[in-house]
Amino acid sequence: MCDIRLFKSACMDYQAASTLYHSPFQDEMFLNTVAYHLQQCVEKMLKGALECVGVTVPHSHRISKLLQMIQHNGANLIITEWVDEHAEMLSEWEAESRYNMDFIVE
Helix, strand or coil: CCCHHHHHHHHHHHHHHHHHHCCCCCCCCHHHHHHHHHHHHHHHHHHHHHHHCCCCCCCCCCHHHHHHHHHHHCCCCCCCHHHHHCHHHHHHHHHHHHHCCCCCCC
């Protein structure tokens, strides 16, 4: 079943990232929060597309794994070259940006 809530949540993550990125309050770690929300946006869009073709979505934050599932299950989603080429970096943003206090997104 296709649950539109994942797509809505992805849009909210994108809006949060955009708002934070354009805010005047920026310290050395603000980009980590922006990166986290962007990673969540991509992850939720991929999971939403998988659900729409009847695939049980795994409990995984690995963007590369979700991209492979998209390709193998015929989900109707256009994947940009940037997302495809940066899947591992995006996956890293999920945990590193929140839990590794020495991690800084560039």
